[in-house]
Amino acid sequence: MKFACVSADSAPVTIVVEDSGAGVAADLLPRIFDLFSQGERTLDRSKGGLGIGLSLVRKLVEMHEDSIHIESAGPGCGTTVRITFPRLNRQDEVPGIAEKRAPVSAPRNALKILIVDDNRDAADSLSLVCQSEGHVTRTCYDPEEAIQQALTFQPDVALLDIGLPRMDGYQLAGRLRAKGRKIPILVAITGYGQAEDRLKAQAAGFDRHFVKPVDINALLDLLVACG
Structure with missing residues (x-):
């Protein structure tokens, strides 16, 4: 069963959604918003997703200067999701709001x-996450397609999964960036994070190596630095 309620005072509006479902294990709660983070799954994969949805939800919530928290007493004990939004007020209702408004930041x-x-x-x-930061993306599901797209798209950065079919x-990475060139910046995104995996990525020309579940904030910080 699911229950939802909304409350508000002079500042925030809070939305709380509770259910009596599967719940969340204590060891998963601290990393539940990490990209590709997942709990245990059944052999038939009847439950669980890719570990992407909650990371996107948090990103969208934070874009609106809001906050989201998830609580659970453990497996089988249900889950509580709490989202807090700043309450909007009309300018004529709040004297001096124009003076208090934060300056518009320079575009990235x-x-x-x-x-x-x-x-x-x-x-x-991952494309949606990057687009939410104002970047232009081109998504490919096949390495041969990626090579063709790179010729016309001329990317600044390439985010590459390692375990691709056929190549x-x-x-x-070697096909996308000619020897001696620095563009595109190559970023490996992989499930393998041992020292030998990082060395292999470095030898292949990768500039950065991210292990799944990806720290989305670290990835976005990297993109800011690349810009």
């Missing part, structure tokens, strides 16, 4: 980002 430099992953949902979701991410 938009990057052209090529995203390559044979998992379509993962690629599309792995290491080989694709």
Whole structure:
């Protein structure tokens, strides 16, 4: 069963959604908003997703200067989701609001980002995250397609999954960036994070190496630095 309620005072509006479902394990709660983070799944994969949805939800909530928190007493004990929004007021209702309004920040430099992953949902979701920061993306699900797209798109950054069909991410990296060139900046996104994996990525020409579940904030910080 699910229950929802909304409350408000002079400042925030709070939406609380509770259910009596599967709940969340204590060890998963601290990283539940991490990209690609998942709990235990059944063999038939009847429950659980890609570990992308909650990361996108938090990103969208934070874009509106809001906050989201998830609580659970554990497996089988249900889950509580609490989202807090700042309450909007008309300017004539709040004297001096014009003086208190924060200055508009300077626009960030938009990057052209090529995203390559044979998992379509993962690629599309990562594309949405990058677009939410004002970047322009081109998404490919096949390495050969990525090579063709790179010729016309001319990406500044390439986010490459390593475990691709027919041509792995290491080989694709070599095809996307000619020897001696610095563009595109190559970022490996992989499930393998041992020291030898990082060395192999470095030898293939990758500039950065992210292990799934990806720290989305660290990735976005990298894109800011690249801009």
